[in-house]
Amino acid sequence: MTELVPSPVEPKAIGTALPRVDGVEKVTGRAAYAVEHPVDRPLFAWLVTSTVARGRVVAVDRSEALAHPGVVSVVDHTDAPRLAQTDNGELAILQDDAVGFRGQIVAVVLAESSEAAREGARLVRVEQEAEPFEAELREDNASYRPEKVNPAMETDTDQGDVDTALGTATTVLEQTYRTPYEHNNPLEPHATTAWWSEEDGRERLTLFDSSQGVHGVATALAPMLGIDREQIRVMAPFVGGGFGSKGEAHAHVMAAALAARTTGGRPVRLAVTRQQMFSLTGYRTATISKFRLGTDDDGRLTAIEHRVQEQTSRLREFAEQTASPTRMMYAAPNRRTSHRLAVLDVAVPSWMRAPGEMPGMFAHEVAMDELAEACGLDPVELRRRNDPDVDPEEGLPFDRRGLVECLDRGAERFGWASRPRAPRSTADGEWWVGTGVASATYPAMRQPGNVARVESTDTGFAVSIGAVDIGTGARTALTQIAADALGVGTDDIDLRLGDTALPMASVAGGSSGTSSWGSAIVAAAQQFLADHGDRPDPGLWTEASALRGDEADRFSFHSFGAVFAEVHVHRYTGELRVPRMLGVYSVGRVVNPTTARSQLVGGLVMGMSAALFEESVRDPRFGHVVTQDLATYHVAAHADVAGIEAEWLDESTTTFTPMGSRGIGEIGIVGTAAAVANAAYHATGVRVRDLPLTADAFLE
């Protein structure tokens, strides 16, 4: 395998609206997801979960379950295969009697049919001993300072003297903002098909897993199962959405792997129920953001302070980087951020689309709206005045700081100039009408360690990388990148992904997929052409990885955006509608305008959904989320979504990737809830600082 710094690619297919290469499979339903692959004589698995938040399993009575027709076995902590490593508290299931949260896996039932498996799980009697627990996030929880916040950022930062600056500021804003627990809720529930076999005298584990990163799953499971990574094959040809929740293997994957180890080779199909997803497959922690902002006479920020209280779980630490965007968003000489975590006896939090940026920028951008009013400035103008020349945290110039251009372009398209400054100025029939704006940002990330393989075939090129298309359009965009890098048409490319049998690839997360995988493909393509020329015989191949130059030492790389929203609030019922939203983005070169628009619009929809609906209600008396289905955890339905548009600035950033792209998956959700909240304030004069914004807050 070769490592090289790839050269920029001349865009031909890149930038064109190539239709999704896997569209026909999807619209007919022939695309096969994790438990839809034909396997021989599958056993159906059903999870049995704890009903205490903290304590231990005293006894598991399997007799009734085993007596049920069709039930084959019940695996619990007394007889589950032992793990070689147990330091990942989330994945080390069925190893002892400890219960760390309500909804934790305490047994797995295997049966000949899903009906028998479900009933078998109901019939397993689990006697549990309950211990005192804490499951409520408050401002005054005992909390600690984590060493780092996700993924590996400083926990606290402190520059200048915030307190002194606030003492002399012309305008000071001090407010607290809250975001609730949110669940990713991809439409395809987490699911795994697993079987063990033997090959050349070695054990092999094969998984079809609904995962955002097949290699990551193999890497996480192998040492715990006491086998080499090469002994695990994970495949994910199609994944029904993830939004971060399938970014890492969760406990059910281990449950499937352990259960399958007991069946003598029969495959196990395990589909997590929608209800179980609220305990087992990750979620966004609730956050409490305390903001203090100070400005001079001209509305220029002199101090920014963002202190965050949030939670992690007893079993495994996850520290949402909620204050991280505050560190680079606006200029101010005095700045302080901090994160503190309460350790609760609850399910393990994890990634959800734009972890950190989504809750953090909700708080920051509502605060900016309040500050604009306090300063007597237009909200766009306040942001323009505080746009920094260099990254305030790192001191490096931004490779591209497109925020003001996005704001200006959006303001023009949205008709911002005609907006009355005062709230509660416009009524239309039964509705109050308002508009709001918020900024968006997301760091540009390229993950190391990606390898691509280019092989000449009779019909063109097979291009392989073990990445996953979770609906983003990666399969299509990478086809375009490969075509341009090899100087051929997209029809000549046979793009293969979703399999650990293909070269190493990083997770589909952090908006880093296209940048990371695409760079590796360009590197492999350029190396292939160097090795074999542009008229190769079939059967030649090259594997390569893309190195980065020194650009990260010279520039700060971020994407930016501006979100404009129009909100109507019903004067009688308080109901909110969002008839119009526009996001304008600076995201580098767009590889495929069709799939990119769907990504950005999808992010805007999810942000609007978070603004108006989404809240996982954790009942602190029990410790679990009680709104644990799609009827009580509302996500936006079709009727809620009207007039959402996304556009982007025409730009390219080949200092960051050879394609000139920077990543688009997360930024659409960032700032969107703030834009909606700010518009609702403008409509009604009612300032809501806690998500979601519901009708009752606006009743008169």
Next chain:
Amino acid sequence: MRELAYLRPSDPADAVSLVANDPDARFLGGGTNLVDHLKLGVATPGTLVDVSHLPLDALEEHDGGLLVGANVRNSDLAADRRVRTGWPVLSRALLSGASGQIRNQATTAGNLLQRTRCVYFLDVTTPCNKREPGSGCSAAEGYGRYNAILGAGPACVTVHPSDLAVGLVAVDATVVVLGPDGERRVPAADLHRLPGDDAARDTVLGHGELITAVELPRSAHARTSTYVKVRDRASFAFALVSVAVAIDRAEDGTVRDLRIVWGGVAHKPWRATRAEDALRGRPLTEAGVRDAAEAELDQARPTAGTEYKPAMVRNATALAFRRLVPDLAEEAR
């Protein structure tokens, strides 16, 4: 889901006797609620008596009104031309509920007999008096956003989720019930009950009693009726509160007769008789409607999570009147 015996009788009387004689048996209609409960373990019958194929799907003129068979699907009832003009509140209520697919599947009787969406009722790991009498009520001190503000009992604080039931009370419908001892007629207003200290029973029906039809009498107020539903999502969501209003006005605009029925506030559709009394015989004004609603709400006992409901149901009532009485809307401008 327990192992089940599945029976499909061809005659309503047979269906009734099969269930009446077996405490472990349940009727299966369109299945949109019961199958949900079977999977969750909320319902654990040993025998299902499928009544969805019984010949109870006629929608026909009857005694000057309409007779709606128990198996008439929600979508068909909502779309019926006669219902749309003679009882528009029913079409509006049905169309505001569930989704197109569910309305194609759910039956008229099943809609009335659907059970609460209280999150604790649906979660067998938490106490619930409705699901398991005597175990306690988790909702009273728990997640309360959807709880009742009127007529809540010590045993249960939840609300009835049906939109159709609210509309039926507003048009004076009668539910036809076949039981082991023959047929009886129950006014729609009396079908559902307040929980008192017996949360397990949603309705006055006994085990084995089968709803076979709903009678819709024709009336002037039913003809001028509508339904306003307030919810978190714009569609496909249960009501925070809802209001059915039916009104008959004299030439001079005074109210000859009216019905005001609220959903999402009680264990049954709540007929706001005090509000009706305050408006009957008088000219309509929006302020008068709001005052009338307040008079009814004197009895309301909002709790943590439902503090918003009195104002919301009052305003929604005013809105419903605006929809029906254009000059009321004029006046408010």
Next chain:
Amino acid sequence: METTIELTVDGERRSLTVDTRTTLLDALRERLGNTSPKKGCDHGQCGSCTVLLDGRRHLTCLALALSYDGAEITTAAGLARDGLHPVQQAFLDHDGYQCGYCTPGQVCSAVGMLDEAAGGVPSHVTDDLAVPTTLEDLDDGEIRERMSGNLCRCGAYPGILAAVREVAGA
């Protein structure tokens, strides 16, 4: 308790053995191997399992298979038997999907919905109930409301709307 029933699935008469507890969705997916209808929630809250059943759009997760003995079912796979259905082509043309998991249900729902609208069925947002609707009355608000039983977490609603609007106007 296992029983044999017959279903016509995507034009093919199939005899299958089901448990009394087997849902139509599990019968299709786990017993007949037709995974075109998806299991998104299993409780009637997402619409991913929508098929056309005896011509109407219908959930399969809240339906016990035994109760539908003899039914005729068309899945999104069946709609494409003789080439893509116009609704499927329109979903491709307007990128009315991302991950594809809700998509077969959206497609079946759209096909059923267009039939309902053409047949005069009103919706929650229909202004005047006294006037029967036609396909021409299907403005954006009507389509959105009528398609609201199908959740799409990827947020592809604008593309779905454009696809359905195109077919409705064709």
